Amino acid sequence: MINEEYKIWKKNAPFLYDLAITHELDWPSLTVQWLPQKEVSQQGDINIHKLILGTHTSDQADEYLMIAKARLPNEDVEVNVSSYNQNNTQPGGIGNAAGENRIEIEIKMAHEGEVNRAVYNPSKTNVIATRTVSGEVHLFDYTKHPTKPENNTPRPDMRLQGLKGDGYGLAWNVKNENIIGSVGYDNKICIWDIEDKQLGENHTLQPLNTIEYHKKNVEDIKFHVYHPEVFATCGDDKLVCIWDRRESMKQPKFNVNAHFGEIYSLDFSPFNEYLFLTGSEDQTIGFWDMRNPSKRIHTFEGHQDHVLKVEFSPYNVGIFSSTSADRRVIIWDISKCGAEIQNEDEQDGPAEMLFIHGGHRSKVNDFSWNQKDNLVCASVEENNILQIWQMAQNIYDDEDDEPLRNQLGQNKA
Template identity: 40%
Template sequence: MAGDSEMNPEQVEEEFSVWKKNTPFLYDLVISHPLEWPSLTVHWVPSSPTPYGPDPTFNVHKLVLGTHTSGGAPDFLMIADAVLPTLASESNIAAKNDDPVIPKVEITQKMRVDGEVNRARCMPQNPVIIGAKTSGSDVFVFDYAKQAAAKEQEGDCVADLRLRGHEKEGYGLSWSPFKEGYLLSGSQDHKICLWDLSSWPQDKVLDATHVYEAHESVVEDVSWHLKNENIFGSSGDDCMLMIWDLRTNQTEQRVKAHDREINYLSFNPYNEWVLATASSDSTVGLFDVRKLTVPLHVLSSHSGEVFQVEWDPNHETVLASSGDDRRLMIWDLNR
């Protein structure tokens, strides 16, 4: 499979057209929604869906998106409603009445933010709280339930909180699933910052509780362990995968896990010892935390840099990866 650098725009468009033509045979449901500007982040709000008023067989799920205008227009952190059928079947979607409900995505709220949005994540204990990393050094925190009700805010960024500690922009961002308000961030300044949002200062500016420095290059990602409240991992352009312990504020393990940048890491939600990494060397790595020096397995079907990898929250052995080859790959380790 040729990578993007080897394909001209006509080939890319032809490949996309073939995929789009075959979507009815590949998926139960596909919704295509054009955005005015690219979004470098997309995140399901971790809250229960609400019934869709006109038709109880549909639910409303919420998404967090961002804009990347490259200075061509103001940037926004956005909330979208995704109206989806409770069961994605033909009989459910193809309603027989004269005014059928069509699954859709609709932007419902836009909050002004300073700089392009690199990544946005909701606090798991209180999903209306959103952390956002932008093209600036500060991390912004918004309570979208308290923000202006207007669909699109005007004027300057009015974040509920600014988190300081970094000197450059970045992408790594992770809320603790155990300790409410604990937020980790990794950036291009080679640093990892930790904030405790248990108390919000009146001036709406909060300095980092602790700054971790061990990476020799850009910290691409940070992620909390899903079974141990004191453990988190980090990865970077120095090809290093590191495991940290809050009790010592030191790395417990560090290993050169890939031949190129490690862009993302994800702990398995079922097995406390297993994690996955996404690398610019075109591979997804599977590791046992007890022995990081040798990967459990290397998944090598991508033809370009791999930027993200996530475990299925409902199946222990299923994960997904995406990359520069425009592929989203679903892996089942049991097969």
């Protein structure tokens, strides 16, 4: 069934994508994030991007935090889609007319256990934080590490302690480059100030704040885009908690029993200080306003399994993504909520469902929006696969949909 769906996807891919590249990694990655830098080749036809990846070998091999280089076609250069070869998917695909697309691992840093999550510091993009299986958060300045480790002994630049055991939630403060938070399956929330000079042996650092409020696993943490002292957490107790570090850390500013199932992910809007999203085990996505958190604005339905991650587009107002255990990534358009569906489109889902990426054959572990190339995305799945893709322009560039075209054309400054 899954392989048949994949064959259908490959057959239709040239009509659905302006860019679609499948690359097989040596091991699965639980994490992916575009770094914000972009270079242009001397010929001007290739954009060179970098991605953060990690390994998950299930103790079968050494683990690594990795920086990958991706060579993608310049969107201003015309590509002949007819050159797409359905049978060649690694590397290659749509947008690979000249055979110039390559994904290669540029830097490997030895890591203690699998890399559950890896995120760069928005203010110091060479500094990457990783969530380990032991509970520690490790910091790496990848510019100070060799391209390949001299031996396989992990050498993080800093070890942030306070959590125990597994966990995935990890986030930098968008406004304060020294503040980072993580959560875990010990039901705790920890916040650190990496400028704290009280380092222990082996460059260890204790948390600035430790919070024990959630009654079950804490799954995710995000800092507010506009207010540096505000952050949110969510967990298996079905709660979303909004915290303010200027107030008591014993109780959240407010909490919401937000879903019927465990809550795995949340995200604040980069364009509106009041709006946020939640993704849940109950297969739905909640859309919320902090001014009235007791009432959900809208429920997005379309996934057939747990929603594992939600993420607003960094440049398009009202556009966000969701990833799921159902092997799908869905791109949503909030402005379409409540719109009438034409009869011929009924089978495609609700009006707000802009695009379904169906190229994965196993659970989608993570997703990232590219901040330099509009609507270019990266996603990783359990079966060692990294995909880089961009939906076809004709899908959103509809003459009858002027507001959407304007919105998708507006890049965030």
